Amino acid sequence: MNIAILGTGMVGQTLAGKLAESGHTVVIGTRSVSETLARTVPGPFGNPPFKAWKEQHPAIALVTYAEAAVRGEILFNATSGGASIAALKAAGEANLAGKILVDVANPLDFSKGMPPSLTVCNTDSLAEQIQRSFPDVRVVKALNTVNALVMVNPAAVGGGDHFLPVCGNDAAAKATVTEFLKSNFGWKHIVDLGDITGARATEMMLPIWIRLMGVLKTPMFNFKVVQ
Amino acid sequence: MNIAILGTGMVGQTLAGKLAESGHTVVIGTRSVSETLARTVPGPFGNPPFKAWKEQHPAIALVTYAEAAVRGEILFNATSGGASIAALKAAGEANLAGKILVDVANPLDFSKGMPPSLTVCNTDSLAEQIQRSFPDVRVVKALNTVNALVMVNPAAVGGGDHFLPVCGNDAAAKATVTEFLKSNFGWKHIVDLGDITGARATEMMLPIWIRLMGVLKTPMFNFKVVQ
Numbered sequence: 001m002n003i004a005i006l007g008t009g010m011v012g013q014t015l016a017g018k019l020a021e022s023g024h025t026v027v028i029g030t031r032s033v034s035e036t037l038a039r040t041v042p043g044p045f046g047n048p049p050f051k052a053w054k055e056q057h058p059a060i061a062l063v064t065y066a067e068a069a070v071r072g073e074i075l076f077n078a079t080s081g082g083a084s085i086a087a088l089k090a091a092g093e094a095n096l097a098g099k100i101l102v103d104v105a106n107p108l109d110f111s112k113g114m115p116p117s118l119t120v121c122n123t124d125s126l127a128e129q130i131q132r133s134f135p136d137v138r139v140v141k142a143l144n145t146v147n148a149l150v151m152v153n154p155a156a157v158g159g160g161d162h163f164l165p166v167c168g169n170d171a172a173a174k175a176t177v178t179e180f181l182k183s184n185f186g187w188k189h190i191v192d193l194g195d196i197t198g199a200r201a202t203e204m205m206l207p208i209w210i211r212l213m214g215v216l217k218t219p220m221f222n223f224k225v226v227q
Numbered sequence: 228m229n230i231a232i233l234g235t236g237m238v239g240q241t242l243a244g245k246l247a248e249s250g251h252t253v254v255i256g257t258r259s260v261s262e263t264l265a266r267t268v269p270g271p272f273g274n275p276p277f278k279a280w281k282e283q284h285p286a287i288a289l290v291t292y293a294e295a296a297v298r299g300e301i302l303f304n305a306t307s308g309g310a311s312i313a314a315l316k317a318a319g320e321a322n323l324a325g326k327i328l329v330d331v332a333n334p335l336d337f338s339k340g341m342p343p344s345l346t347v348c349n350t351d352s353l354a355e356q357i358q359r360s361f362p363d364v365r366v367v368k369a370l371n372t373v374n375a376l377v378m379v380n381p382a383a384v385g386g387g388d389h390f391l392p393v394c395g396n397d398a399a400a401k402a403t404v405t406e407f408l409k410s411n412f413g414w415k416h417i418v419d420l421g422d423i424t425g426a427r428a429t430e431m432m433l434p435i436w437i438r439l440m441g442v443l444k445t446p447m448f449n450f451k452v453v454q
Contacts, residue, residue, distance in 0.1 A: 193442065204434050205431075207427055207428035212392075216454065
């Protein structure tokens with residue numbers, strides 16, 4: 001399939017690398033191709049500048065958000081939450097119309113120090129803001145509740161015996177994404193929370209996730225629902 | 228020990244019943260003893276009116292919030308989140324001073340329909356509001372992330388193999404509560420999130436808990452942290 005990843009950070013790199021490895025044709029979208037390639041500082045989590053990563057992944061094209069939206073059959077929003085709406089506007093409403101957008105982003109606000117708070121929560125969510133701004137996009141919230149390495153390889157923690165909530169208004173898009181996550185990444189326990197308002201719940205899992213990362217000293221964990 | 232439960236609803240009843248059964252001397256505090264005993268309608272979850280429950284538990288005294296605060300060595304806040312500060316004011320700052328208060332409450336707002344939202348979250352929490360309002364109380368946030376029946380009997384789901392986050396500013400109070408929850412209810416995996424601001428994270432777990440309850444059609448579940 002033709003997959004477009006919006007966002008060049010660690011999440012975008014990890015998703016793109018894994019999907020290209022699996023045989024998909026992958027492009028990564030960015031605001032400015034030249035600026036992204038000119039960056040020389042490492043990412044906030046110590047990941048190399050994009051250009052160094054790109055050299056290891058020659059099959060993955062770096063393109064504008066708009067070109068990524070045109071080329072992708074399934075799109076992943078891996079931009080930072082605060083930049084997501086602007087990135088999607090740059091991608092273009094017409095280019096996005098009818099496409100499935102897997103919204104992986106979290107509305108984290110680091111401006112008030114650590115741990116981050118959320119820029120939107122409780123009675124609204126980033127995924128709902130995106131769905132309202134782009135009503136013709138088939139938004140599916142997924143993967144935002146785990147670290148990038150767990151997203152693409154759930155078996156790396158607890159043998160994959162843990163859960164992934166998904167939600168969205170378009171049942172067919174949700175079914176497609178669910179199947180995609182199972183067959184490409186090996187997710188076993190995907191739970192459909194219902195419509196896109198479920199993103200309030202999954203984005204509000206970030207605070208407990210962040211505190212637990214601090215306690216466990218690793219991002220390699222997830223939650224299993226025990227009955 | 229002398230235990231005081233603030234709140235006469237299902238959570239208060241369940242905690243009181245279990246702790247009395249274990250041999251503790253338990254009182255339940257309420258705003259008005261006569262009004263609570265005069266109620267004839269069942270609770271919102273189908274539990275019997277308090278008087279019917281009380282007749283089954285003759286050893287448990289129903290007293291005012293103030294008397295409960297005086298009598299309890301450890302107090303549990305099992306009032307509804309929106310009523311917690313008023314209940315604690317009625318209990319009296321002087322009566323509460325120095326006491327351990329296990330804050331079990333969640334700031335759920337049912338006024339805008341289902342699912343409920345939170346009255347406070349993200350950059351503050353109910354537990355922090357309580358701690359700020361009563362600086363001499365040793366507030367420990369705990370048990371608010373599970374159903375009442377799971378609180379007192381974690382073995383009822385998944386053999387008890389799931390997690391309970393606790394937090395609070397007073398390390399000795401947290402250690403006392405942790406030991407209390409282990410020895411009285413059988414909790415095995417208690418995770419200390421740090422100071423009372425961790426309550427933002429645990430209270431913000433309510434949205435995912437509520438959505439999952441809807442999907443699973445049961446409140447008898449909890450999260451296990453898988454690594």
